[in-house]
Amino acid sequence: MLCALLFLLLWIAAAWSAEPLYVVTTSTDLRSLVQVVGGERVQVESLAPPLHDPHALEVKTSQLSKIKRASLLVRVGLDHEPWLGRALRTLGDRRFVKDSPNYLDTSKGIQLLQAETPRIKADKGAHVHSFGNTHYWLDPENSKPITAVILEAVARLAPEERRYFEANRKRFLDQLDERLKLWLRAMVRLKGARVVTVHETWPYFAQRFGLVIVGVVEPTPGIPPSPSYLVSIIQQMRASGIRLLIAEPYSNASVVRQIAAQSGATAITLIPSVAGDPAASDYLSLFDLNIKRLSSAAGTAR
Numbered sequence: 001m002l003c004a005l006l007f008l009l010l011w012i013a014a015a016w017s018a019e020p021l022y023v024v025t026t027s028t029d030l031r032s033l034v035q036v037v038g039g040e041r042v043q044v045e046s047l048a049p050p051l052h053d054p055h056a057l058e059v060k061t062s063q064l065s066k067i068k069r070a071s072l073l074v075r076v077g078l079d080h081e082p083w084l085g086r087a088l089r090t091l092g093d094r095r096f097v098k099d100s101p102n103y104l105d106t107s108k109g110i111q112l113l114q115a116e117t118p119r120i121k122a123d124k125g126a127h128v129h130s131f132g133n134t135h136y137w138l139d140p141e142n143s144k145p146i147t148a149v150i151l152e153a154v155a156r157l158a159p160e161e162r163r164y165f166e167a168n169r170k171r172f173l174d175q176l177d178e179r180l181k182l183w184l185r186a187m188v189r190l191k192g193a194r195v196v197t198v199h200e201t202w203p204y205f206a207q208r209f210g211l212v213i214v215g216v217v218e219p220t221p222g223i224p225p226s227p228s229y230l231v232s233i234i235q236q237m238r239a240s241g242i243r244l245l246i247a248e249p250y251s252n253a254s255v256v257r258q259i260a261a262q263s264g265a266t267a268i269t270l271i272p273s274v275a276g277d278p279a280a281s282d283y284l285s286l287f288d289l290n291i292k293r294l295s296s297a298a299g300t301a302r
């Protein structure tokens with residue numbers, strides 16, 4: 001009996017003193033979701049900073065060495081990270097391919113929006129949503145399938161920790177469900193509000209919270225609008241009384257100001273990724289902040 005107890009204690013000590021799994025993600029949102037599932041058993045870093053135009057990231061040598069060191073690479077997938085393919089080709093590391101235990105594309109299991117929208121094919125590595133809209137983490141409900149595949153991936157690499165990972169995920173989902181009720185309640189008065197967004201970042205968020213996106217400033221995601229397109233979107237906004245224009249922190253500020261001034265809409269900056277603002281330090285607080293900003297903009301945009 002004593003022997004069995006001693007063995008159990010040694011086993012627990014060995015399991016907990018093991019090196020944490022080193023995970024790299026392509027976004028801070030996935031970093032946050034890997035962290036909630038992996039807890040102390042993972043060390044996780046994002047290759048991309050929170051505020052960057054996904055079209056325009058240049059991979060540095062320091063990031064290549066992080067990928068090389070990683071036991072698991074977690075990505076948004078589709079054509080969200082055109083830079084990642086280049087990085088993986090440079091590395092020539094054969095572990096990061098579909099169905100490898102070291103590679104996870106979290107878009108599997110997601111009901112994609114705009115998958116049928118005809119798009120030009122991604123050329124020159126542009127991020128143009130060719131296969132559907134890639135900003136799916138912005139529907140909080142999608143964190144359920146995302147964390148489900150993360151759980152399977154980390155448990156495959158550290159099977160002895162499966163129960164720990166499962167408990168972590170459950171705790172997160174309980175918190176998420178509680179917060180979702182609050183967010184939906186806060187968004188009731190914006191239900192059906194028609195908005196224009198700069199980039200097509202927000203369709204998942206809009207669908208969950210009842211906003212109606214009637215136009216986008218970038219007619220093709222990631223490609224700046226022509227002057228004549230700008231004139232037409234401003235006219236459309238004036239004609240249909242659009243009161244809210246949703247921008248990102250890296251949107252072209254002068255274009256946003258110009259559209260707001262000429263259309264009469266209130267411009268609001270929402271944060272598209274975790275850590276894009278000090279108040280959005282994790283996945284749940286990202287929504288807390290964006291819902292708060294929308295609620296106060298709704299007060300002024302009447």
Ligand SMILES: [Zn+2]
Pocket residue numbers: 054127129134135199200201221
């Ligand atoms: Zn995009």
